[in-house]
Amino acid sequence: MTDSFPHRQTASESSQQTGDLTGTELEDVVSRVLARARSRSESASPTHPGDDVPADDAAASARPAHERLGRARELAPEDDAHVPSDGDQQDLAERHALRRVAGLSTELEDVTEVEYRQLRLERVVLAGLYSSGTPADAENSLRELAALAETAGSEVMDGMLQRRVNPDPGTYLGSGKALELKDVVAATGADTVIVDAELAPSQRRALEDVVKVKVIDRTGLILDIFAQHAKSKEGKAQVELAQLEYMLPRLRGWGESLSRQAGGRAASGEGIGSRGPGETKIELDRRRIRQRMAKLRREIAAMKPARETKRLNRKRNAVPSVAIAGYTNAGKSSLLNRLTDAGVLVENALFATLDPTVRKAQTPDGIGYTLADTVGFVRSLPTQLVEAFRSTLEEVADADVIVHVVDASHPDPEGQLKAVRDVLTDVGANDIPEIVALNKADIADPVVLARLRNHEHPSVAVSARTGEGVAELQRLIAAAIPRPDHDLDLLVPYVHGEVVSRLHAQDAEILSTEHTPEGTRLHVRVREDLVGDLEQYRTDRAPGGAAAAEDHPSA
Ligand SMILES: Nc1nc2c(ncn2[C@@H]2O[C@H](COP(=O)(O)OP(=O)(O)OP(=O)(O)O)[C@@H](O)[C@H]2O)c(=O)[nH]1
Numbered sequence: 001m002t003d004s005f006p007h008r009q010t011a012s013e014s015s016q017q018t019g020d021l022t023g024t025e026l027e028d029v030v031s032r033v034l035a036r037a038r039s040r041s042e043s044a045s046p047t048h049p050g051d052d053v054p055a056d057d058a059a060a061s062a063r064p065a066h067e068r069l070g071r072a073r074e075l076a077p078e079d080d081a082h083v084p085s086d087g088d089q090q091d092l093a094e095r096h097a098l099r100r101v102a103g104l105s106t107e108l109e110d111v112t113e114v115e116y117r118q119l120r121l122e123r124v125v126l127a128g129l130y131s132s133g134t135p136a137d138a139e140n141s142l143r144e145l146a147a148l149a150e151t152a153g154s155e156v157m158d159g160m161l162q163r164r165v166n167p168d169p170g171t172y173l174g175s176g177k178a179l180e181l182k183d184v185v186a187a188t189g190a191d192t193v194i195v196d197a198e199l200a201p202s203q204r205r206a207l208e209d210v211v212k213v214k215v216i217d218r219t220g221l222i223l224d225i226f227a228q229h230a231k232s233k234e235g236k237a238q239v240e241l242a243q244l245e246y247m248l249p250r251l252r253g254w255g256e257s258l259s260r261q262a263g264g265r266a267a268s269g270e271g272i273g274s275r276g277p278g279e280t281k282i283e284l285d286r287r288r289i290r291q292r293m294a295k296l297r298r299e300i301a302a303m304k305p306a307r308e309t310k311r312l313n314r315k316r317n318a319v320p321s322v323a324i325a326g327y328t329n330a331g332k333s334s335l336l337n338r339l340t341d342a343g344v345l346v347e348n349a350l351f352a353t354l355d356p357t358v359r360k361a362q363t364p365d366g367i368g369y370t371l372a373d374t375v376g377f378v379r380s381l382p383t384q385l386v387e388a389f390r391s392t393l394e395e396v397a398d399a400d401v402i403v404h405v406v407d408a409s410h411p412d413p414e415g416q417l418k419a420v421r422d423v424l425t426d427v428g429a430n431d432i433p434e435i436v437a438l439n440k441a442d443i444a445d446p447v448v449l450a451r452l453r454n455h456e457h458p459s460v461a462v463s464a465r466t467g468e469g470v471a472e473l474q475r476l477i478a479a480a481i482p483r484p485d486h487d488l489d490l491l492v493p494y495v496h497g498e499v500v501s502r503l504h505a506q507d508a509e510i511l512s513t514e515h516t517p518e519g520t521r522l523h524v525r526v527r528e529d530l531v532g533d534l535e536q537y538r539t540d541r542a543p544g545g546a547a548a549a550e551d552h553p554s555a
Pocket residue numbers: 076078080081082326327328329330331332333334335345346347348349350351352353354375376377439440441442443462463464465466
């Protein structure tokens with residue numbers, strides 16, 4: 001049917017005129033990107049798109065690895081099996097129990113709800129441009145977009161890439177490609193197009209006018225995922241703020257497509273949705289959005305002190321802090337679970353973690369430290385989100401050591417390393433000592449692992465799944481965290497036995513212990529904050545310290 005359209009040229013014609021990929025190149029890329037979507041629609045699963053784990057994936061893992069790589073995934077080419085070290089994945093059950101059901105809401109309570117409803121995704125077609133990079137780069141980016149779309153709960157029907165030096169200022173894609181996209185949309189029955197870029201509001205509108213379905217961009221999609229996943233009060237507020245910020249300049253466009261959706265009813269002026277927002281309404285909405293944003297900013301600012309206090313407390317007690325950072329789906333939460341038995345949510349989805357967890361951990365020689373899980377990073381993380389999550393990311397900026405987790409089985413681990421480092425630089429965390437954990441070593445290509453190990457120092461190949469390399473990672477962490485550095489000789493009278501137990505509990509390195517008639521003699525290394533408390537027991541600097549201790553027994 002599409003062949004009858006004059007703009008559908010043969011591959012070679014079109015590549016001469018618009019600089020598209022050649023026919024085979026394009027076929028190649030798209031077929032690889034969409035292999036999974038296709039295999040899924042062939043299996044014609046009657047269930048909800050999000051519930052398709054069993055049959056499909058079992059079949060996929062039975063196929064040879066090179067075929068499985070064709071899955072439209074940044075996601076692992078694997079089932080979602082959990083290993084015991086993942087702990088109880090209660091959050092996962094909860095998340096899966098709550099699925100979106102489209103089109104249920106009928107009444108709009110306030111303007112923000114309009115936007116949320118606008119973003120509800122179902123069957124989507126992806127579209128991207130590639131200018132300077134290789135086809136492989138473009139393919140990776142489109143794969144990632146497919147994974148993001150799936151994480152947001154939609155089904156990817158098809159994808160298109162156009163080779164073009166600069167985006168079309170009007171419709172982003174060239175006008176011919178835009179029409180072609182319209183055909184693909186019609187042929188697949190898609191209701192949404194997702195563009196792999198941040199579109200200017202006018203581009204989004206113009207493209208929407210061509211393809212006749214809703215168009216959203218990468219930023220809108222990521223914001224949508226964050227909105228679905230945020231759980232804590234602060235996380236929710238931050239995401240809403242980012243969404244509103246993103247929406248504000250685009251308000252007019254949303255309003256228009258909304259009134260278009262209302263269709264005939266709007267024209268005949270009856271019933272719900274008939275009052276398409278006119279200019280005045282939009283002005284009003286803008287003001288309400290600004291007010292809401294101001295309120296959210298105040299709320300977030302008010303939540304900050306609690307976090308700050310906690311962090312300062314940790315600093316005061318000088319417990320070393322380690323932050324786990326890395327690209328989304330790299331296995332950060334899995335690794336945290338491995339290192340601490342935390343039972344943090346692990347999911348083969350992008351941005352599973354939005355509410356960072358801080359856990360206690362210990363080096364093999366018993367030095368305590370905190371280990372913080374963080375929000376995953378992604379290429380071109382929307383600036384609105386970097387802003388909104390700055391306080392979360394500050395947790396990283398404040399760490400003594402960063403464990404940078406990379407998915408070594410990913411097609412472009414170097415690109416992920418760079419994307420993460422860009423954000424780290426953004427939040428001022430670039431000079432913190434970094435340990436690179438090359439995760440998923442169980443399924444990674446040994447050649448890639450070797451290449452990464454050569455370039456990244458210090459680095460270690462690990463598998464959160466099998467536990468391989470985790471002991472080595474623990475050793476690297478132990479070597480990197482600040483150690484207690486005050487060397488003291490103590491004599492603690494037996495009546496003050498609690499001091500000795502406190503030393504054991506409090507991250508002191510106890511180098512020697514000797515029981516003498518006067519009390520316990522210890523040679524220890526402690527952190528600054530303990531030195532004052534121990535002054536009265538010191539035999540190295542304060543001669544007669546033991547006697548002093550008798551005079552002023554500590555509480
Ligand atoms: N084969 C293999 N899979 C792993 C390994 N580590 C994690 N995974 C899988 O990778 C997926 C993502 O793991 P998570 O721990 O949720 O990743 P994350 O970095 O916390 O992801 P976000 O929170 O979404 O940013 C899950 O399906 C894990 O089971 C590993 O060492 N080997």
